[in-house]
Amino acid sequence: MQTNVRSTALQAFSEAAQTIVSPEVQKWKNQGGKIMGYFCAAMPVEMITAAGFLPFRVRATGSTGTELSDAYFGNINCSFPRHAFNMALRGEYDFLDGVVIFNSCDHIRRIYDHWIRQMKTPFVKILSLPRKDGPAQVEWFRDELAILREHMQEHFRVEITYDKLREAIALHNASRHRQRDLYELRKTDRPPITGTEMLAVTVAGTAMPPIRYNQLLGELLEDVGKASGHSDYRARLMIVGGELDNPEFIRVIEGQGGLVVTDALCFGSRLIWRDVDQSVSDPLTALAQYYVADRPSCARMYTRYEQRVEYIKKMIRDFNVDGVVYVRLTFCELWGFEQYSLVNDFKQSNIPLLCMDREYTLTGVGQLRTRIQAFLETLGDKHG
Amino acid sequence: MDEKKERSLSRMREEMAMFQPLLEILKADPGEMGNLQAFLVENIISNHKVIIDCVEQGKPFLASQFTNPVEILTAMDVPWYFHVQQQFAAGGTGGSPHTLEDLENMDRLGVPADCCTLLRLLLYYQVAGLLPIPTAYLALTEPCDSVAGLHAAFMNHPDWRDVPVFEPEVPYHDDARSYDYYAGELKRMIDFIAKHTGKTMNMNRLKEVVTETNKGYALWIEYSDLRRAVPTPHSYVMPLSGFYTLNTAGAGEPEKTQWYRDLVANAEARVRENRPEVPNQKIRLLWYDIQPMFFSELVPWLEQEWGAVIAMDMVSYCPHELVDTSTEDAMFRGLAKRALQHGPMIHQARGLVDNVISDIRRIVTDYKIDCVIFPGHMGHKDMAATASIARETCRELGVPYLYIGMDICDKRYTSVDQIKDKISKFFTAMRLG
Numbered sequence: 093m094q095t096n097v098r099s100t101a102l103q104a105f106s107e108a109a110q111t112i113v114s115p116e117v118q119k120w121k122n123q124g125g126k127i128m129g130y131f132c133a134a135m136p137v138e139m140i141t142a143a144g145f146l147p148f149r150v151r152a153t154g155s156t157g158t159e160l161s162d163a164y165f166g167n168i169n170c171s172f173p174r175h176a177f178n179m180a181l182r183g184e185y186d187f188l189d190g191v192v193i194f195n196s197c198d199h200i201r202r203i204y205d206h207w208i209r210q211m212k213t214p215f216v217k218i219l220s221l222p223r224k225d226g227p228a229q230v231e232w233f234r235d236e237l238a239i240l241r242e243h244m245q246e247h248f249r250v251e252i253t254y255d256k257l258r259e260a261i262a263l264h265n266a267s268r269h270r271q272r273d274l275y276e277l278r279k280t281d282r283p284p285i286t287g288t289e290m291l292a293v294t295v296a297g298t299a300m301p302p303i304r305y306n307q308l309l310g311e312l313l314e315d316v317g318k319a320s321g322h323s324d325y326r327a328r329l330m331i332v333g334g335e336l337d338n339p340e341f342i343r344v345i346e347g348q349g350g351l352v353v354t355d356a357l358c359f360g361s362r363l364i365w366r367d368v369d370q371s372v373s374d375p376l377t378a379l380a381q382y383y384v385a386d387r388p389s390c391a392r393m394y395t396r397y398e399q400r401v402e403y404i405k406k407m408i409r410d411f412n413v414d415g416v417v418y419v420r421l422t423f424c425e426l427w428g429f430e431q432y433s434l435v436n437d438f439k440q441s442n443i444p445l446l447c448m449d450r451e452y453t454l455t456g457v458g459q460l461r462t463r464i465q466a467f468l469e470t471l472g473d474k475h476g
Numbered sequence: 477m478d479e480k481k482e483r484s485l486s487r488m489r490e491e492m493a494m495f496q497p498l499l500e501i502l503k504a505d506p507g508e509m510g511n512l513q514a515f516l517v518e519n520i521i522s523n524h525k526v527i528i529d530c531v532e533q534g535k536p537f538l539a540s541q542f543t544n545p546v547e548i549l550t551a552m553d554v555p556w557y558f559h560v561q562q563q564f565a566a567g568g569t570g571g572s573p574h575t576l577e578d579l580e581n582m583d584r585l586g587v588p589a590d591c592c593t594l595l596r597l598l599l600y601y602q603v604a605g606l607l608p609i610p611t612a613y614l615a616l617t618e619p620c621d622s623v624a625g626l627h628a629a630f631m632n633h634p635d636w637r638d639v640p641v642f643e644p645e646v647p648y649h650d651d652a653r654s655y656d657y658y659a660g661e662l663k664r665m666i667d668f669i670a671k672h673t674g675k676t677m678n679m680n681r682l683k684e685v686v687t688e689t690n691k692g693y694a695l696w697i698e699y700s701d702l703r704r705a706v707p708t709p710h711s712y713v714m715p716l717s718g719f720y721t722l723n724t725a726g727a728g729e730p731e732k733t734q735w736y737r738d739l740v741a742n743a744e745a746r747v748r749e750n751r752p753e754v755p756n757q758k759i760r761l762l763w764y765d766i767q768p769m770f771f772s773e774l775v776p777w778l779e780q781e782w783g784a785v786i787a788m789d790m791v792s793y794c795p796h797e798l799v800d801t802s803t804e805d806a807m808f809r810g811l812a813k814r815a816l817q818h819g820p821m822i823h824q825a826r827g828l829v830d831n832v833i834s835d836i837r838r839i840v841t842d843y844k845i846d847c848v849i850f851p852g853h854m855g856h857k858d859m860a861a862t863a864s865i866a867r868e869t870c871r872e873l874g875v876p877y878l879y880i881g882m883d884i885c886d887k888r889y890t891s892v893d894q895i896k897d898k899i900s901k902f903f904t905a906m907r908l909g
C-alpha cells in the first residue's frame with residue numbers, strides 16, 4: 093500500500109522508528125542532553141522528561157543476531173530481550189545515561205540482572221510494577237516512583253520538582269491527544285494514514301524529545317488533512333499483542349490488501365488511549381494511578397482481562413474492523429495464555445481472528461504473506 | 477450430588493483408591509522409613525476427604541496456592557486444596573495413570589506449546605471439570621509469567637468466572653517495605669476469606685499455629701543440616717517431597733511437628749551409625765529446579781547406577797527464618813517474609829538472581845556438592861535467563877555444572893532416556909562416579 097501522505101514530519105518519524113540513534117537522538121546527545129532508556133510501556137516517561145532527559149524506549153531495531161546475548165539468555169527466551177541485549181552488548185546502547193527496567197515479564201526482568209553485570213551504564217534501576225490495579229497497588233507504585241525520583245535527583249544532581257512533573261504530564265498528554273487525533277482519522281471509510289505509518293508515528297514518540305515530537309505531530313496532522321484516503325483495501329484489520337515496534341511487519345500485512353486501521357499494542361494505542369489525570373494534585377499519585385490502573389492494560393495485568401476484551405471490542409466497533417490479527421512473540425507466556433482466552437471468546441462473539449507467532453526480527457515473510465492472504469480470503473472482499 | 481460435582485471429585489477419589497493399598501502395605505510392614513512415608517500418604521488422603529466432604533455437604537472451602545500462608549487458612553479453620561496438587565502428587569507417586577491422556581488433551585486446548593506445561597495441564601484440569609469449584613479462590617500470581625497469564629485464563633472459565641477471587645499481589649523487591657506491603661495484602665486476604673466463607677480470624681489461634689509451624693521449620697533446618705553429612709543419611713524422594721507436602725497440605729498440627737521430629741531422629745541415627753539409606757554414595761548432587769513428575773524414574777537410577785545422591789535441591793533449600801510472634805504486626809511481617817522468601821520457587825524465581833547465586837554458593841559449600849544439575853524446565857523462562865549466571869557461579873566455585881532442558885511434566889519433550897544419557901555423559905566427562 094502506497095503512502096498518500098506527503099510529509100517531512102512523517103519522514104522524520106519513519107527515520108526515528110527505523111533506527112536507534114536517529115538524527116533527533118544524535119542532536120539531543122550532541123547538545124549535551126541526557127538520555128534515559130526504559131523497556132516497558134508502563135514506564136512513566138513524564139518522570140524522565142521532568143528531569144530534563146530524553147526518555148528512550150529500548151528496541152532492537154536493525155538487529156541481525158543474538159551472537160553475544162546467547163551467552164546470557166536461553167533458547168526458550170523471547171527474541172526481543174535477546175536482540176535488545178545483544179545490541180547493548182555490542183555497544184549500541186552506550187549512549188544511554190541510565191536505564192530503568194521493570195519486572196515486566198520473566199525475560200525482561202532478567203535483563204536487569206545481566207545489564208548491571210555486563211554493562212557500564214552509570215544508572216540502572218529496577219522498579220516493582222504491580223500486576224494488580226487496586227488502591228494499595230497504586231500507592232505502592234507511587235512510592236516506587238518517589239524512590240526513583242530521589243535516586244535520579246541524587247545521582248544526576250537534578251531537581252524533579254512537582255511543577256516540572258506537572259509540566260511533563262501536560263506535555264505527554266498533548267502528544268497522546270494528537271496521536272489520538274490521528275487514530276480518529278482512521279475510523280473513516282478512507283483512512284488517510286496506513287497502519288505502517290501510524291506505527292512509525294507511535295514508535296517515534298518513544299524516541300524523540302517530546303516538544304519536538306509534538307511539533308512534528310502538529311505538522312503531520314496538517315499534512316494528513318490534505319491527503320486523500322485509502323480505498324484500495326480488501327479488509328480493515330486490527331493488530332493485537334504485546335511488543336511490536338517494526339512498521340515493516342505491518343507493511344507486509346498491508347501489502348496483501350489488509351489495511352490496519354487500529355491496534356491494541358504496547359507501541360500503539362495502549363500508549364495513548366487515555367491521559368494522565370491532570371486534576372490530581374500530587375503528580376506522583378496521578379502517574380501511579382495512570383500507569384497501574386487507568387491506561388489500557390497488557391496481558392501481565394491478570395485481573396483486567398475483561399477490560400482488555402472490552403477495549404478490543406470497542407475498537408472493533410469504532411474502527412469498523414473486519415478481522416483481528418493477534419501476534420505473539422514466541423515463548424511469551426503472558427500473551428500465550430491471553431491468546432487461549434481470546435480465541436475462545438472471539439469464537440463466541442464471531443470475531444474473525446488470526447493468531448500468529450513471530451520472532452522479533454522480521455523473518456518468514458513468505459509465510460506471513462500466505463497466512464494473511466488466507467485470512468483475507470476468509471474475510472471476503474468487503475471493501476474492494 | 478450433581479454430575480459436575482461428582483466429576484470434579486473423581487481424580488481425588490481415584491487418588492485415594494490408588495493410595496489406600498499403598499498405605500496398607502506401608503502400615504503392615506513399615507520398616508525403618510515406612511511410618512514416615514505412611515504419614516505423608518495419610519495426609520494426602522485425609523485432605524482429599526475433607527474437600528470431598530465440603531463438596532458433598534455444601535460446606536465452604538477454598539482453592540489455594542502454596543504461597544498463601546497455610547497458617548492463616550488453618551487459623552481461620554477453612555479447608556482448602558492446593559490446585560496444582562494433582563501434578564505434584566503424581567510426581568511423588570510415580571505418575572498418575574492419566575498422565576499421557578491428560579497431556580494429549582492439554583495439547584488440544586490451543587495454548588501455545590511453549591507455555592509452561594504445568595500450568596497448561598492445570599488449565600486442562602479446569603476445562604475438563606476435574607477441579608472442585610471452591611467457595612472462593614486464593615490465587616497464585618508469582619513467581620512467573622505463566623501463573624499470571626494462566627490466572628486471567630483461569631478466571632475466564634464460565635464455571636469459575638463467578639468464584640470470588642483474591643490475588644495477593646507480590647512485590648519484586650526484598651526489603652522491609654515489601655514485606656509490609658505484602659503483610660497488608662495478607663490482611664486484605666483475611667477480610668476476603670471472612671467475607672466469603674463466614675469464618676473469622678482469631679489472632680490467638682494464629683499465634684498458636686505459627687508457633688507450631690515454627691517448630692516444624694526449626695526441625696526442617698536441623699534436618700537440612702543433617703543432609704550435609706557425607707554420606708547423606710537419606711535418599712531424595714521421600715523426605716524432600718515430604719517437606720513440600722506437609723507445608724502445602726496443612727500446618728500447625730502437632731502431629732506434623734512430630735513427623736519432622738521423627739525424620740530428624742532417623743537421619744541422626746543414620747549419620748551416627750554411618751548407615752545411609754543409599755549405600756555406596758559417590759556423587760553429591762544439587763538439583764536446581766522443581767522435581768519432574770517422572771522423578772521416580774530418575775532418582776533410583778541416579779542412586780543405583782551412579783551412586784549419585786541429591787544432597788539438596790532447589791525446592792527444599794530456603795533460608796527459613798522463624799516468625800516472630802511477639803506482636804500481631806511482627807507476625808504478619810514474618811508471614812509475609814516467609815511467603816516471599818521461603819516458599820519454594822518464590823524464593824528462587826521471584827526477584828533478582830541474587831537468591832540463586834547465594835543458594836548455589838551456600839549449598840555447594842555446605843553440602844560438599846560435586847556437581848550442579850540445572851534441569852531447565854521449559855516453563856521457567858526466568859531460569860533460562862539465569863542459567864548463565866548459575867554456570868558462572870559454579871565455575872567460580874570450581875564445581876561442574878550441567879544444563880539439561882526438559883519439561884518437568886512431559887517426558888515427550890526430553891525423554892527419560894535422553895536425560896539419563898546427558899547425565900551419564902556429563903558424569904563421565906567430569907570424571908565423577
Ligand code: SF4
Nearest residue numbers: 132133196334358390
Ligand atoms: S506487554 Fe506489558 S509488560 Fe510487556 S512491554 Fe507491554 S506493558 Fe510492558
Ligand code: SF4
Nearest residue numbers: 170197334335421424
Ligand atoms: S513479548 Fe512477552 S516475553 Fe517478550 S518481552 Fe514482551 S512480555 Fe516479555
